[in-house]
Amino acid sequence: MVGNSRTVVYLNIKKAIPIDNLTITFLEYVCYYIVAELDFRLFVNYKFEPRVAMLTSRDTLLRYLANINPNLPLYKYEFEQQYSIYMISEEIYKRAFDSKHIKLDISFHSKLNQELYTYLGNYTLLNSEQSFDLAETITELVENAIEHTKTDCYLTIYSPSNDILSKKNSKRYHALDVSLFNVSDKHMGDDVMKKINNDDIAGDLKHVFDHVNKAYSNHSRYFNDKYDKESFGILAAMQYNVTGRFGNQNDGGTGIPKMIMSLQKSAYLDGCYIISGHKGFELMENYLGEDSDGYIGMNSNTYIDQIPEEKTLLRLSTEFPGTAYHLSFVFEKGN
Secondary structure (H helix, E strand, C coil): CCCCCCCEEEEECCCCCCCCHHHHHHHHHHHHHHHHHCCCEEEEECCCCCCCCCCCCCCCHHHHHCCCCCCHHHHHHHHHHHHCCEEEECCEEEEEECHHHCCCCHHHHHHHHHHHHHHHHHHCCCCHHHHHHHHHHHHHHHHHHHHHHCCCEEEEEECCCCCEECCCCCCEEEEEEEEEEEECCCCCCHHHHHHHHHCCCECCCHHHHHHHHHHHHHHHHHCCCCCCHHHHHHHHHCCCCCCCCCCECCCCCCCHHHHHHHHHHHCCEEEEEEEEEEEEEECCHHHCCECCCCCECCCCCCCCCCCCCHHHEEEEEEEEEEEEEEEEEEEECCC
């Protein structure tokens, strides 16, 4: 579709209430596409209600589009600056990763990990162990997104400086919120399901996919509207040493849920989820434990024979075009 700057789009979301920062940052991406790719003039009318650990109306790049004469060049410039290390403020870190110019190797992993660890250590209230765990988790998520979809990846970390005061006691808390997404016609579990359907399983870790294949045979008997092949593919792709790469499988991915759970254990509250396509999972600490074989079933620690608990399942009425993670934590101050 080709537009021109005389085409005007008016986006009125003033009565809509974003549920989290992932909603806001994805909206920023959509607006950039409208302005930069379609070359439309865009007016955005919005007002975000103040919520714990959520970007305010002043924090988002949408502020450049929220007047009668929107500053489209500045919006495009600010959005594109995310391709470099970019901090809007000490509370907000934004980074976008250009998949065409990134070589995934130990150098990229260590540099990004150190960059994130340094930011988290200097500009948030996380302790050293929490900073290390979160830096490693985000680095793995970025690498997975680039490797499996070959598309750009967008990251926002928000750590508000204001304390959260407890209504029950005199304790003070601090919040940290991470939003990460890529836009792709490939969903998270697509390649894993292709390997299963094509029986393309070989290499030193063949036994891992044999395990997944057996789980698929069992789970498929209980597929329904909330849990189906798409959901299973996402769950399979989250397993340790499972990869969607084709050919011999001699090494696989890292178990992301295990790293997220380590952060949840030190948090007072958390809200974590993943979505891809029409499905997703609430990443709940009680259901991220491994079974005796090291697999995550999103249930009472049984992967092969039991489908995930219904409360962990997400079903989207509108397809998310890619994969997105939202990780939100509230920590007691001083811990």
